Amino acid sequence: MKVFTARQAMGGKAGAKVRGQALVAKDGFSARYDLDRIGGTFSRPTHKLAGQSYAGKVLVLETSKGGVASAWMLREMASRGVIPLALVLNSVNPIVAQGAAFGDVTLLAGFDEDITAAIPHGATVEIDPATRSLRIVDPMP
Amino acid sequence: MLAGEHGPAAKNAIAHQVKVGDFFGAADLVPVTQAHIMADTESLGRSGVEWLEALAREDPKARVRVPTIMDPRGTDFAKASVLGHSDWMLDLERRAIAGFKALGIFMTDTCINYQTIQAPTRGESVAFGDTGVVVYCNSVCGARSNFEGGPSAIAAGLTGRTPRYGFHLDAQRRATIRFRADWTPVSLNDWGALGGLIGRLAGNYWAVPVVEGLGRVPGSDELKHFGAAMASFGSSAMFHLVGITPEAARLEDTGGDGLPVAHRLGEKDVRALQAQYAGEKQIDVVVFSAPQLSLYELRSLAALCDGRKFVRPLLAITSPQVKPEADRFGLTDKIEKAGGHVLSGMCFYQSYAREIAEANGWKRLATNSTKMVNILGGYGYVPLLASMEHCVEAAQTGRLP
Numbered sequence: 335m336k337v338f339t340a341r342q343a344m345g346g347k348a349g350a351k352v353r354g355q356a357l358v359a360k361d362g363f364s365a366r367y368d369l370d371r372i373g374g375t376f377s378r379p380t381h382k383l384a385g386q387s388y389a390g391k392v393l394v395l396e397t398s399k400g401g402v403a404s405a406w407m408l409r410e411m412a413s414r415g416v417i418p419l420a421l422v423l424n425s426v427n428p429i430v431a432q433g434a435a436f437g438d439v440t441l442l443a444g445f446d447e448d449i450t451a452a453i454p455h456g457a458t459v460e461i462d463p464a465t466r467s468l469r470i471v472d473p474m475p
Numbered sequence: 476m477l478a479g480e481h482g483p484a485a486k487n488a489i490a491h492q493v494k495v496g497d498f499f500g501a502a503d504l505v506p507v508t509q510a511h512i513m514a515d516t517e518s519l520g521r522s523g524v525e526w527l528e529a530l531a532r533e534d535p536k537a538r539v540r541v542p543t544i545m546d547p548r549g550t551d552f553a554k555a556s557v558l559g560h561s562d563w564m565l566d567l568e569r570r571a572i573a574g575f576k577a578l579g580i581f582m583t584d585t586c587i588n589y590q591t592i593q594a595p596t597r598g599e600s601v602a603f604g605d606t607g608v609v610v611y612c613n614s615v616c617g618a619r620s621n622f623e624g625g626p627s628a629i630a631a632g633l634t635g636r637t638p639r640y641g642f643h644l645d646a647q648r649r650a651t652i653r654f655r656a657d658w659t660p661v662s663l664n665d666w667g668a669l670g671g672l673i674g675r676l677a678g679n680y681w682a683v684p685v686v687e688g689l690g691r692v693p694g695s696d697e698l699k700h701f702g703a704a705m706a707s708f709g710s711s712a713m714f715h716l717v718g719i720t721p722e723a724a725r726l727e728d729t730g731g732d733g734l735p736v737a738h739r740l741g742e743k744d745v746r747a748l749q750a751q752y753a754g755e756k757q758i759d760v761v762v763f764s765a766p767q768l769s770l771y772e773l774r775s776l777a778a779l780c781d782g783r784k785f786v787r788p789l790l791a792i793t794s795p796q797v798k799p800e801a802d803r804f805g806l807t808d809k810i811e812k813a814g815g816h817v818l819s820g821m822c823f824y825q826s827y828a829r830e831i832a833e834a835n836g837w838k839r840l841a842t843n844s845t846k847m848v849n850i851l852g853g854y855g856y857v858p859l860l861a862s863m864e865h866c867v868e869a870a871q872t873g874r875l876p
Contacts, residue, residue: 341499342498343498344498345495350670360779366518366853367850368853376796377853378852378853392690392761395581397679397680397710398680398710399679399710399849400707400709400710401513401516401605401706402513402604402605402606402622402623402624402625403513403517403624404624405513405624405625405626405627406514406518406519406520406523406624406625406626407518407520409522409626410518410520410521410522410523411521413520413521413522414522417801425681427679427680427681427710428495428621428622428624428627428641428680429622429623429624431495431498431628432491432495432623432624432627433624433626435491435494435498435626436491436624436626436627437605441498445754453607455511458585
């Protein structure tokens with residue numbers, strides 16, 4: 335299976351590899367404006383993942399959006415165990431990177447191809463922050 | 476510091492900065508002169524407040540090394556009943572305030588610090604934590620800051636430095652997308668709408684719009700609305716206005732002369748964006764906020780309110796620095812005699828906007844803030860964008876003209 339290498343990477347707790355199901359959309363990510371953080375679903379009606387549960391999933395999205403609140407919110411989401419397993423983005427702003435650092439969330443960003451087009455929605459993927467890589471384990475949902 | 480010689484709070488702060496700096500390929504850290512923290516309790520949640528309390532408990536001597544100030548809080552205690560805030564919100568707010576004070580942070584509670592506390596100067600490196608503050612200070616003041624989320628801004632206060640990446644670097648401050656304005660905005664909501672439009676088209680944090688063709692030099696409040704909306708719609712952190720902003724005396728100073736004109740924007744484009752927030756005429760509440768109002772905005776608002784009687788709530792939200800002056804000059808009195816409320820030290824959307832709506836039955840919200848209409852849709856409101864004049868008229872009649 336093809337391996338995708340990111341230009342930027344950050345490990346979660348202990349920098350370990352993570353494996354999970356990918357939710358993929360050509361849309362943005364903002365913890366404050368896109369999510370029902372209590373219910374653990376995408377809540378902004380116009381978001382392409384609206385209604386889908388993000389807890390424990392690898393989110394593969396276009397870019398980080400919105401204001402600075404996400405820097406606090408990822409840790410708050412982690413404290414309740416309702417948090418994505420990892421974030422994979424074509425581009426990332428400082429807020430989500432700072433929030434991932436604060437909340438120990440695995441993060442990859444910046445690829446040679448459009449990562450939202452390269453990963454099938456529902457595929458099982460494995461992320462290794464140490465090698466900045468994402469591997470498709472099983473392309474079928 | 477990383478070895479812990481300056482205490483555990485500074486050690487954790489610098490470790491966080493190294494992690495973020497490594498992610499962005501920062502070569503080193505840059506000393507900062509000021510930090511500004513966005514930390515409303517809705518964002519912190521209980522876990523954030525507990526983290527803050529633990530910081531002070533585990534390192535009682537921890538103090539910020541540079542002047543560190545605060546973005547709007549989650550309530551105005553004097554007006555909490557007007558907003559319908561619950562006791563648990565106020566309790567969490569008090570705990571957060573105590574935690575920040577223990578670190579030596581000044582509770583300025585403002586997102587217009589560049590108008591009220593101390594504007595940074597050209598080339599000054601700072602660590603600011605509100606998108607509207609950052610975009611204004613980078614673009615209008617010529618200062619240097621990335622978006623610093625709450626934990627990173629606290630870290631910068633504790634260490635007196637921040638990772639040198641992004642808008643601390645000359646290369647990142649060059650224009651990447653060129654706009655030509657065929658029309659110059661008139662009112663604050665026009666400036667906001669133009670900013671929002673450019674932010675939406677620019678699309679991400681790393682894009683730097685350069686705009687040519689504006690027919691006059693905008694004032695601070697106009698640029699405040701322009702930048703805040705751009706940052707909200709586009710996550711933008713910097714713009715250039717040719718012949719106006721300090722790093723754009725000439726188009727070629729920004730590198731924009733090497734770019735094709737990507738978009739020409741006229742009055743019809745601004746009106747089209749505004750039309751997206753004009754779905755209803757009946758309103759439940761009028762809110763002026765995001766960013767907090769300057770003394771001059773309150774002056775304009777007070778003149779419009781003078782002698783009226785409102786049938787809908789009107790909230791005007793300013794900073795704790797401006798509020799006493801508004802009181803002293805009789806502006807608060809004029810607004811409140813008409814039935815409005817002048818609040819300070821908070822911002823509407825950072826103050827449990829969803830719960831406020833449920834507590835008061837507010838859904839259709841009129842405002843002249845383009846930033847706020849972009850945000851409040853996600854909180855269940857029907858946000859309506861109009862001029863300050865039309866918003867005041869709506870408070871009097873219950874209906875936008």
